[in-house]
Amino acid sequence: MFKDIRGYFEFLDKQGYLDRVKDEVELSAIPAKLADQAKKGNAIIFENIAGYQASLFNNVFGKREFLASVFECPIEKVVDVFADKLEQRIPPVMVAKGPVQEIVLTGNDFDISDFPFLIHSAGDGGRYITGGVVFAKDPETGVRNCSFNRMQLKDRNKTGLRMSPTQDLEAYYRKAVALNKPLDIAVVIGSHPMCLLAAACGPARDVDELDIAGALCGEPIELVKCKTIDMEVPAYAEVVFEGQIIPGELEDEGPFGDFMEFYIQVMKNHVFHINCITMRKDPMIQVIFPGSIDDVTLLGSPREAQIKKVLNSINVDVRAINIMVCKNYLTCAISIKKQIDLEPKNALMAAFGSFKFLKNCIIVDHDVDVFNPSDIFWALSTRLRAEQGIMIVPHAAGFGRDKYGIHTTKLGIDATVPLDAWDEFERITVYKP
Numbered sequence: 001m002f003k004d005i006r007g008y009f010e011f012l013d014k015q016g017y018l019d020r021v022k023d024e025v026e027l028s029a030i031p032a033k034l035a036d037q038a039k040k041g042n043a044i045i046f047e048n049i050a051g052y053q054a055s056l057f058n059n060v061f062g063k064r065e066f067l068a069s070v071f072e073c074p075i076e077k078v079v080d081v082f083a084d085k086l087e088q089r090i091p092p093v094m095v096a097k098g099p100v101q102e103i104v105l106t107g108n109d110f111d112i113s114d115f116p117f118l119i120h121s122a123g124d125g126g127r128y129i130t131g132g133v134v135f136a137k138d139p140e141t142g143v144r145n146c147s148f149n150r151m152q153l154k155d156r157n158k159t160g161l162r163m164s165p166t167q168d169l170e171a172y173y174r175k176a177v178a179l180n181k182p183l184d185i186a187v188v189i190g191s192h193p194m195c196l197l198a199a200a201c202g203p204a205r206d207v208d209e210l211d212i213a214g215a216l217c218g219e220p221i222e223l224v225k226c227k228t229i230d231m232e233v234p235a236y237a238e239v240v241f242e243g244q245i246i247p248g249e250l251e252d253e254g255p256f257g258d259f260m261e262f263y264i265q266v267m268k269n270h271v272f273h274i275n276c277i278t279m280r281k282d283p284m285i286q287v288i289f290p291g292s293i294d295d296v297t298l299l300g301s302p303r304e305a306q307i308k309k310v311l312n313s314i315n316v317d318v319r320a321i322n323i324m325v326c327k328n329y330l331t332c333a334i335s336i337k338k339q340i341d342l343e344p345k346n347a348l349m350a351a352f353g354s355f356k357f358l359k360n361c362i363i364v365d366h367d368v369d370v371f372n373p374s375d376i377f378w379a380l381s382t383r384l385r386a387e388q389g390i391m392i393v394p395h396a397a398g399f400g401r402d403k404y405g406i407h408t409t410k411l412g413i414d415a416t417v418p419l420d421a422w423d424e425f426e427r428i429t430v431y432k433p
């Protein structure tokens, strides 16, 4: 497989999935351009940003087709290939040097605002790092963890950092607090696309996400030692910020437009102190727009794989699954070839049981396209018998940030036709002589 994000872009370029903007662009003009780009779906690199040395890229996973090409399978098979690979492990290997350390900046030699980090949404409290993967080690066991965390630029060497109470990083942080020791972290920007997927997939706490990244690549990720902390980072990444989170230090962070397309209000969050930057000579910075397909692919595709695997294990004949149907990963549409009349309810219970954040789940027949929302609505209007097809499970765990209890009730919908009535529900097709 390609070695790094640059290799991935070459790979996408050959298939017409990449746009390179060579003309000079103002940083402030980029968010609006990226909103347009999201409709097109191609990955994009801004190579010439006025006043900035680094380039900026976005839409690494702009279309489902990208992963299908990477895994060399049809789009509908991506979920199965991904599920298989997520169970494999290929541990990383150490190498003596790598391009990510071509330049080393310490002391007063750097200012993070010199990198093209964006204000993403109109009401955001400032510029944010959205494409950074946080590398940390369990202070007791040394097990590595990789996760996404938003970081608000605060000073030349300081950002705010949001970790949620359920994240592995937060568990490591609590151990650091108990030991009264700073938690060393490295923030890696411009990671290999398989490292990005691994960092978002949320495996068990004792699993090193880089072992999964290796499995997704089919070969080990090569790592170099950080310059100032006891951490290893991908040798072929673009930029690394090395530094610490200090126990007990909290500051205002936000507002920030999040993946549900609301603003998270200002809250007390952690602070990341940066003491060293290593990077390539001509670094590239990744940005991820909350609630974009790019964002939802990272969080949604491993959950699709997980749900599909569970349904397969109870012999539900899943034809297609789409957890991005509402631009987040809270609602899922699944098409099945029904084998038993009341089976969709069992499938719904299994789906809710296999992914806690899942709030709404719709099951349709195999002739409905789950990637086409109007086709799903067609099934609701023509095939749903609401008095028996709707299942509500109140008071179950759901998405955590939920002051108003919006995510604690599961809505399951069976919009399939009775098994013995197919003659009456066969869809019309256009007459062709």
Ligand SMILES: Cc1cc2nc3c(=O)[nH]c(=O)nc-3n(C[C@H](O)[C@H](O)[C@H](O)COP(=O)(O)O)c2cc1C
Pocket (backbone or CB within 6 Å): 130, 131, 145, 146, 147, 148, 149, 150, 151, 162, 163, 164, 165, 166, 167, 168, 169, 199, 200, 201, 202, 203, 288, 295, 298, 299
């Ligand atoms: C672009 C992006 C930004 C994210 N930002 C945050 C964040 O700021 N805080 C957080 O707790 N989770 C965030 N997440 C979700 C976590 O990265 C994700 O749940 C990950 O699996 C957590 O890793 P862990 O399982 O090792 O805890 C983000 C995910 C993505 C894709």
Ligand SMILES: [Mn+2]
Pocket (backbone or CB within 6 Å): 145, 146, 168, 202, 203, 204, 205, 207, 209
């Ligand atoms: Mn983890």
